[in-house]
Amino acid sequence: MGDENVKFVIIGSGNIANTYGDALQKVQNAELVGVVSSSMKKISKYSHLPSFPSISEVTVDFDAIIICTPNGLHHHSAIEAAALKKHVLCEKPIDITVEAIDQMIDACKANEVKLGVAYQRRYSSDNPAIKKLINENKLGRIFSVDLAVKNYRDDAYYESAPYRGTYDIDGGGPFIQQACHYIDLYYWYFGKPIKLVSALSTFVHDIEVEDHGAVICLHKSGMIGTITASTATKPGFPAKLELYSDKGYVILENDVITHWEMDGVENPTSATASDNKHTGSSNALVNDTTNHETILNDFVESIQTGKDPLITGESAKNATEMILEIYNGQF
Numbered sequence: 001m002g003d004e005n006v007k008f009v010i011i012g013s014g015n016i017a018n019t020y021g022d023a024l025q026k027v028q029n030a031e032l033v034g035v036v037s038s039s040m041k042k043i044s045k046y047s048h049l050p051s052f053p054s055i056s057e058v059t060v061d062f063d064a065i066i067i068c069t070p071n072g073l074h075h076h077s078a079i080e081a082a083a084l085k086k087h088v089l090c091e092k093p094i095d096i097t098v099e100a101i102d103q104m105i106d107a108c109k110a111n112e113v114k115l116g117v118a119y120q121r122r123y124s125s126d127n128p129a130i131k132k133l134i135n136e137n138k139l140g141r142i143f144s145v146d147l148a149v150k151n152y153r154d155d156a157y158y159e160s161a162p163y164r165g166t167y168d169i170d171g172g173g174p175f176i177q178q179a180c181h182y183i184d185l186y187y188w189y190f191g192k193p194i195k196l197v198s199a200l201s202t203f204v205h206d207i208e209v210e211d212h213g214a215v216i217c218l219h220k221s222g223m224i225g226t227i228t229a230s231t232a233t234k235p236g237f238p239a240k241l242e243l244y245s246d247k248g249y250v251i252l253e254n255d256v257i258t259h260w261e262m263d264g265v266e267n268p269t270s271a272t273a274s275d276n277k278h279t280g281s282s283n284a285l286v287n288d289t290t291n292h293e294t295i296l297n298d299f300v301e302s303i304q305t306g307k308d309p310l311i312t313g314e315s316a317k318n319a320t321e322m323i324l325e326i327y328n329g330q331f
Helices: 014-026 071-083 098-110 128-134 157-159 180-190 290-305 311-328
Strands: 006-011 031-038 062-065 086-091 116-120 142-150 195-201 214-219 226-229 240-245 248-253 258-263
Touching: 006 014, 006 098, 006 290, 014 031, 014 290, 062 071, 071 086, 071 098, 086 290, 098 116, 098 311, 116 311, 128 180, 128 248, 128 311, 142 180, 180 226, 180 240, 180 311, 214 290
Parallel strands: 006 031, 006 062, 062 086, 086 116, 142 226
Antiparallel strands: 142 240, 195 214, 214 226, 240 248, 248 258
């Protein structure tokens, strides 16, 4: 495509659609040209844009879609867009079943279009530096990792849409919804556990899925990991990852290194990381679009150059597979 603008249509009109709309305004060679909403609802900040009831009924010229529909509906939009030779960028998680994800991947490959997924936490603040140090074995023998994603959502959140808190559409509770970003990060850092055991329950909400749970993960290296995910922990807390090795320890909160004691290894925290004040712990709104801009800039480049997106469908599938094992691994 050269340097021509990549024209996007957003699928869905919820809160996250506004986030992508805002991020697109800051991305070179990208343009938002329309919205698809089955209810014909407008995106509040972009009500001037044309709305269409389905992808097949879009009458403006476009190159790619951004999927912002509920989790279990992602594959429908991806497959439909791929058949029209349109590129696909999907909000997390890519979908809620392995079968649906494979259908998305196969459809995009068959139609030679890009499939990218917004697991942007991999590139947030200090996370890439930690990944590099792990890959280079600079952190020594890591024997313990504790990940805590302790959010709070009130009853109004779950009552705001009929699909919230359901297995059929949401796919589950906080593990696949709020914590999937960090489970993706966990997998990216440490790989797939060889065994896991989970305990999940519903404590403070009238929903069919879990609102709190914990997992113990055993890895081939011997590392023992724990993951806690919740929407029941008032008032909501920053996502926290603690890593312990024979060289010392690292603690990150919301992707920023807050404690560092590693023998012979300099703290790699970025100069701007301390400015990251986004918590996301007590509501579903995302006001800081920095990480989404990273994903969008890369996705535009992948369309224009032919390279793979930062997070491919195959890579994003890992998090869903691990979460499904968590749901199936309850004792």
